[in-house]
Amino acid sequence: xxxxxxxxxxxxxxxxxxxxxxxxQHMGHRAMYWYKQKAKKPPELMFxxxxxxxSINESVPSRFSPECPNxxxxxxxxxxxxxxxxxxxxxxxxxxxxxxxxxxxxxxRLTVT
Amino acid sequence: AQTVTQxxxxxxxxxxxxxxxxxxxxxxxxxxxxxxxKQPPSRQMILVIRQEAYKQQNATENRFSVxxxxxxxSFSLKISDSQLGDTAMYFCAFMKPYIIQGAQKLVFGQGTxxxxxx
Numbered sequence: 001x002x003x004x005x006x007x008x009x010x011x012x013x014x015x016x017x018x019x020x021x022x023x024x025q026h027m028g029h030r031a032m033y034w035y036k037q038k039a040k041k042p043p044e045l046m047f048x049x050x051x052x053x054x055s056i057n058e059s060v061p062s063r064f065s066p067e068c069p070n071x072x073x074x075x076x077x078x079x080x081x082x083x084x085x086x087x088x089x090x091x092x093x094x095x096x097x098x099x100x101x102x103x104x105x106x107x108x109r110l111t112v113t
Numbered sequence: 114a115q116t117v118t119q120x121x122x123x124x125x126x127x128x129x130x131x132x133x134x135x136x137x138x139x140x141x142x143x144x145x146x147x148x149x150x151k152q153p154p155s156r157q158m159i160l161v162i163r164q165e166a167y168k169q170q171n172a173t174e175n176r177f178s179v180x181x182x183x184x185x186x187s188f189s190l191k192i193s194d195s196q197l198g199d200t201a202m203y204f205c206a207f208m209k210p211y212i213i214q215g216a217q218k219l220v221f222g223q224g225t226x227x228x229x230x231x
Contacts, residue, residue: 031216042204042221043158050216088156100146100210100217104158 003027004105006091012111015081021108023074023091031055032074033102034066035090043090049074050096081112115140115207119222126195127230133180134190134225136205142166146208147181147188148219153201161203164188192227200229 004025013019023032031050035043048056049068063085065077074091088109092102116139126132138147149161164172164181171179176193192199205222 033216040202040224040226042224043219045218048216048218055216056218090158092158094217096216100208101148101160101163102217102219103160104150106155106157109156 004091004093004103006089006105006108008108009106010109010111012113013078013081014113015083017081018077018079020078021076021089021091021110023076023093023105024072025093025103025105026072027093027103028071028095029093029103030071030096031094032068033092033094034074034076035092037088037090037107047076078110081110083112086110086112115142115145115209115220117205117207117220117222119203119205119225121225122223123226123228125228125230128195128197130195131191131193132195132227134192134203134205134227136188136190136222138186138188138205138207138220140186140207140209142209144210146210147179148206148208149177149179149188149190150204150206150221151199151201152204152224153198158204162190195229197229197231200227202226 007022034046037043046060047066052068067075088107090107091105094102118137145166147164162174180189202224207220
């Protein structure tokens with residue numbers, strides 16, 4: 001099973017709303033990633049969790065709050081977002097030793113109104 | 114810092130033709146990995162092929178193969194017998210392993226939009 005799942009597929013939220021994105025994998029990977037992708041651009045790394053601890057934060061605004069409740073789950077909590085935060089949010093996972101390829105989920109298309 | 118450059122923003126070929134996508138990168142590292150990912154209109158990023166820098170032999174996966182020139186820092190992707198389903202955005206990516214506790218950072222190029230015409 002090489003599947004990373006993400007919910008919801010689409011999300012529309014107002015600037016005052018609080019919402020969460022969810023990512024799940026059952027490949028036993030101990031590294032999980034959040035990326036933001038604008039149209040016709042490559043993904044931009046936001047956060048990396050390794051062994052359930054936040055390893056990398058690419059200077060992301062605090063209105064984005066990641067959480068890794070266990071080794072299979074990764075959440076991204078959203079609060080007081082801006083219209084420019086509208087994008088495709090991709091989750092990925094990888095092993096931490098040996099093979100290094102990252103497996104991506106299908107993404108959540110977020111629109112902030 | 115590593116950089117990845119894809120000089121072809123868009124390409125278009127006829128079905129069954131062979132197409133080559135170019136990628137160059139800049140790094141001072143000796144141990145690293147290179148990847149090609151495809152992202153079709155369905156949005157899912159799919160790994161196409163990977164290459165370890167310490168391996169001289171070029172990686173192949175069915176119709177997909179790479180030409181890895183380490184000294185020239187070049188990593189091109191060749192798609193043989195192209196199919197309509199190959200239509201996608203293709204991203205070249207560089208990775209240095211073991212950045213922090215086993216986590217890695219992927220550095221992506223800007224992408225090449227490939228269209229396969231019937």
